[in-house]
Amino acid sequence: MTVAKSVERHSGVALWRQIADRIRVSIADGEFDETGMLPPAFDLAARFGVNRHTVRAAVAFLAEEGLVETVQGHGTTILGRDKLTLPISKRTRFSAGIGGQAGAVHIRVVASGTHPASNDVIRLLELPEGADCVEIEEVGFAGGRAVSCSQHFFPADRFAAMAEHIEATGSITKAFIACGLPDYLRKSTEISARHADARERDLLKLSPGAIVLEARAINVDPDGKPVQCSRTRFSADRISLKLEV
Amino acid sequence: MTVAKSVERHSGVALWRQIADRIRVSIADGEFDETGMLPPAFDLAARFGVNRHTVRAAVAFLAEEGLVETVQGHGTTILGRDKLTLPISKRTRFSAGIGGQAGAVHIRVVASGTHPASNDVIRLLELPEGADCVEIEEVGFAGGRAVSCSQHFFPADRFAAMAEHIEATGSITKAFIACGLPDYLRKSTEISARHADARERDLLKLSPGAIVLEARAINVDPDGKPVQCSRTRFSADRISLKLEV
DNA sequence: TGTAGTTGTCTAGAATAATAGACAACATCG
DNA sequence: CGATGTTGTCTATTATTCTAGACAACTACA
Incomplete structure (x- = not known):
């Protein structure tokens, strides 16, 4: 009875915003602790069923928040967010x-x-x-x-x-x-x-x-x-x- | 030091959704208790600085939630929501x-x-x-x-x-x-x-x-x-x- | 009955969000 | 160096959201 949950369209919340919110809680849940990095934008796009550019918008938003830092050619690093x-x-x-x-x-x-x-x-x-x-x-x-x-x-x-x-x-x-x-x-x-x-x-x-x-x-x-x-x-x-x- | 707060554009949350959320809390705060009705769509549009149609989308959303009921020519009534x-x-x-x-x-x-x-x-x-x-x-x-x-x-x-x-x-x-x-x-x-x-x-x-x-x-x-x-x-x-x- | 005030619907256009693809720029590693 | 995998940028297209205006439909009240 587990329910796979993807992003909701036409909900009044932009997809990139929903994705940013979900990545934020995934980070908080320690989902990416092994690598300390976010998966490549392409993989995230596949996971959420959206375009890579949409994921990029979400990640850019998180970067502006200071939660992650992305460097070209390398990837997106999760910054230390110890409380x-x-x-x-x-x-x-x-x-x-x-x-x-x-x-x-x-x-x-x-x-x-x-x-x-x-x-x-x-x-x-x-x-x-x-x-x-x-x-x-x-x-x-x-x-x-x-x-x-x-x-x-x-x-x-x-x-x-x-x-x-x-x-x-x-x-x-x-x-x-x-x-x-x-x-x-x-x-x-x-x-x-x-x-x-x-x-x-x-x-x-x-x-x-x-x-x-x-x-x-x-x-x-x-x-x-x-x-x-x-x-x-x-x-x-x-x-x-x-x-x- | 009061800060007039209007809706935010480009926030990733659709305007109608923001407006619906704010009307919902206004109702909960008893802001419309005198009349028991929402102000006309035109007034709400002016208050939030958006088009009347955008307010209509917000009110329609609240109506679908069952929080309000609007009747043509009359207005939008706030339904009893006693807990x-x-x-x-x-x-x-x-x-x-x-x-x-x-x-x-x-x-x-x-x-x-x-x-x-x-x-x-x-x-x-x-x-x-x-x-x-x-x-x-x-x-x-x-x-x-x-x-x-x-x-x-x-x-x-x-x-x-x-x-x-x-x-x-x-x-x-x-x-x-x-x-x-x-x-x-x-x-x-x-x-x-x-x-x-x-x-x-x-x-x-x-x-x-x-x-x-x-x-x-x-x-x-x-x-x-x-x-x-x-x-x-x-x-x-x-x-x-x-x-x- | 008629007038004022309100919501409903329609059309059209502008602004924004999302998709799609191509390629450049960069990092890493063998 | 070169291959691979990654992010950055560009253009173009489509879908959705928001704006704008006009007018119809309805309610209430004098």
Whole structure:
């Protein structure tokens, strides 16, 4: 009763996209671990019952994602995609946590602004009614790949210049130091999992249906006063979280 | 910092499909609850920045799914999509559990056969080594919609004719009676959630990325002897499970 | 009854996706 | 070097998707 499954035509999803998605899960399943390479485009075309050019489009898409690398005359190599592990503890730092597992680590601000804090943010940051907050949306990169996207909220009175400092240093820890806060601690972290929404798929270059780990965190200064609340979504493909007690 | 998100071209996903998916979540979010109807095709086309015909394709797709119903000259009505609740207890019966919440309830056999039981099935059904089992794949309907698909395994010695009886009666309970077993009890149920695979999407008419609830169950006769083990996947959109202790 | 608002259908054309084949460019290995 | 196997690029053709516009068919309401 096993059902051989090929690509579906007229499904509203282009063949190359279906094939790319299936190759991606085959890679994740370790199907090509023996050789570390994808089969030749011609073989893949036969397997999926499509033209070689269609497979080429799929593989090109995966190459753009950074999942594979193809070199002319040689073949298509599967790049190491070991999941990064982000330890979460009292002293969680994105860069330090990921560093050593991946090459360059930095974050890039995609949007920022100052505005009156919402009720949630007022509660989480223990702000007075009507206080302003700095909101920053940022994408985290490790080893050249986007692995996370976050929304951060800081009290506007103490951290008005966070956005500039983050852009300059590529690190929240360093930006805190620049704002006169040399140390901070993780007060709480809540973790959930769900489907990536359109915004996350866009920022993290995920496929439809991809799964994200969402961590909602509050950081406090050494006196226990909240300095940051944030909502970070990690691509579940690329990151696993390790809770340290 | 809100980001207006329109449809993506050249993404490998047809525009009508993207639009259908977004309308589906808008409905789920209650966006059209005031009127109970979709906006006119012309308005939707403007909202998504596409042609009216493209929206029509999306709405036709949703209509085929049974999510909406459009009538000429009037508009497109959103159909009631209250989730059905299936109580799970010692005396779980699909028909009886769903009945009363939805109109016609029945199951349809899509495949069946008798073969030597796998190791898992031998263990679960407590069969002697090398025994045969009857395997049946079936889709459950409620109110005209497919809500579940299942694989069932029965000991072949006692229930050789299950497939015929199920096809004839549309009910497992009745088929058991026809096989001389007037009563049975639920021994165990394990529940998990995951993405629907291609087979499930096909049988249940689900979209890519849809989520299924998977229940693995064992039923026993009044003497405690296993008579059935099964793996049922419910469309998480359409069914919720209620555990009764 | 008639008017406004809506969906259904038809035609046609443009843009995109997929197929097909030929050959060039490159890597590897004997 | 030369043979083989691979990817890259080009052209051409077909199929599908999307756009565009016109008008018919239908509903609802005054």
